[in-house]
Amino acid sequence: MSPAADPIAALREHLAEIADLQHVAMLMDWDQQTHMPPRGAAARGQAAGTIERLAHDRTADPALGALLDAAEAAGEDAGLVRAVREDHERARRVPAELVAEMAETAVEAQGVWSAARAADDFAAFAPVLRRHVELCRRYAACFPEVDHPYDALLQRYEPGARTDEVRRVFARLREGLVPLIARIAERPDPGDLPGPFPVDVQRTLALEMARSIGYDDAAWRIDEAEHPFMANPARDDVRITTKEEDHTLAIGLFGVLHETGHGLYEHQIDPAWDRTTVGTGTSLAVHESQSRLWENMVGRSRAFWSHWYPRAQELFPDRLDGLALDDFLRHVNVVRPSLIRVDADEATYCLHILLRFELEVALLEGTLEVDDLPAAWNARTTELLGIDVPSDADGVLQDVHWAHGVLGYFPTYALGTMIAAQLWEAAHVAIPDLDHRLAAGDPAALRDWLRAHVHRYGRTRTGDELLRAVTGGGLDPEPLLRYLGEKYGELYDL
Known part of the structure; x- marks a missing residue:
């Protein structure tokens, strides 16, 4: 024919x-x-x-x-x-x-x-x-027809997104997050988990967790990279990377959960879309929603660790024996403004994105020169997070994204975090015993629900179409603010 x-x-x-x-x-x-x-x-x-x-x-x-x-x-x-x-x-x-x-x-x-x-x-x-x-x-x-030049860059990664809408939802996030962070700051800081945590043992635990979520040894691999990421040449060729450090679990362990969330999205797309250009995530914000959901909403939850904490104590007996689960949860959910975005806690994370979004728009508009970027970065960090930046390596040079030339990418991290909270709420409605299942070490119901409602479509449904089908509405920052308020209200007795 x-x-x-x-x-x-x-x-x-x-x-x-x-x-x-x-x-x-x-x-x-x-x-x-x-x-x-x-x-x-x-x-x-x-x-x-x-x-x-x-x-x-x-x-x-x-x-x-x-x-x-x-x-x-x-x-x-x-x-x-x-x-x-x-x-x-x-x-x-x-x-x-x-x-x-x-x-x-x-x-x-x-x-x-x-x-x-x-x-x-x-x-x-x-x-x-x-x-x-x-x-x-x-x-x-x-693209001279766009309302703002930044729209053309933003829409490379988030089709249909507009600069004015991002500004609106980010303003609401800042309005809700700043007072929450201030209230938490009035409470005693639980401190960091005492290390060291040998990196080979971290990898053992991380892979056990990842396999329970959907990491498949026949179709996945894990490597090290300076800036962890996920690559998916094909649905059954998923590559995640990590960067473990022995003084903390936050980078390696939770980083693997994060990249596993990305990889699971690609792995669960309908095979009908193999070798087409729609057999991948529909947008970077929806993609980020999957990594943030598994890393934080699942991976830092009481339900998840009710199952996994005994295994962690077995692997790190010198560090975790005698430490109660409640105390462990406060340690891994500590809220403390920090310099490095990838190390940021859930409450302060989106403020790191707001900073980058504002600077990118200014660079594109020409209201900020590249040579003035470090000073602008440092000033906005102090304003938003209340901390001083000691070096450019820990400030304006910390992310690889600008080296890749991907202006317009950063906002998708915060947009994805909002979408994750919307999906998390919807999943609890659809799976009333979800927390019980996670506490039993069984994430299959959540994984299958995400496959049915998000993953399988690839790019054949837009992010907005997915959200409206699942939640009945579009992008909304309120579920994220509710989630963070409830979570930290319990952990910090606010």
Whole structure:
């Protein structure tokens, strides 16, 4: 049968080529962050630019638009057609040369950032960051119809999101979080868990927990990276990374739960979407909702640790024997403003995102120069979190995202945290004995509920469609504020 006679098959063949290129690009990025020697950056940047350009050309190809029209008329899934058409229309607007230059600059900047952070030398990173900002301005200029240039960057990661709406919900978060954090600060600080916690033992416990959630040794692997992440070249090829430190459980143990949440999303997408460009998470905020839900709402809950705490005591007898579960929970849920975003507690985390969002918008608008970024960062950290920043390595240089040139990405972390709370509330309604099941060491009901209502659709449903189907409404910060108020009200006797 010819492609003209079978437009759905022809469309899927075209999408398979793009998906394969994306597969290669993700493997290259994973290798760069886990195994590639530093001097490989120049060649890797050239290769990454070529792969990105080829994928862009196939996505922007006018033939894809014609295939979409024919497949839509032939009854192909409306969600697939919608998502791919959005990709196609966006790609048509952005020159392939710009896409390649952005990819090449990101690879180069990764190594520059890593060295600059190690040396606490923002000036060494500033030139490549200026290039990234200029490239992002050129990208935003391809979409002159948006209400704000930042919308064009934001919508790369969160389709349909708008800067003014993000400002609105972030203002509500700040309004609710600041007084809660102030009330907690009046209570005694439970302190940190006394280490050390050997990293090999941490890995043992983390993997046992991850396997109970859905980590599959035949389809997953775990490696180390300077900045932990998840990569999913395919539904049955899920790669998570971690960074364990023996003085704390917060980074390695809970980091693995976080990345397992990301990986589970990809692993549970309907196989019907394999080798299409919709067989991945629908947006970064929805993706982040899965990691935050498993890391915090499950992973730091009383129900979860009612099952896992005896095992932790068995593995760390010198540190946890004699420490009551209530005390352990206060330790792993401590609220204490801190410098490093990835180490932040649930109550203060979103304030770290508000800071980055405000600075990114100012950089794009030109109201903030790159050279002035460290001072602006330090001032906003003191204002929002009440702490001083001793070095750029612990401040403006701490995140890898700006090295990757992904302005517009950071807001999805806080948006995803809000979505996680909305889904957490809905899951408790749908599964009335959810806490009892988690306390029995059985997360299957929650995992299966997420598969049915979130994961399986891939990108064939938008984040807003998923939320409205599950909760009856759109993005809402109130469930997160309720969750945090109730949780910390109990832990700190507020």
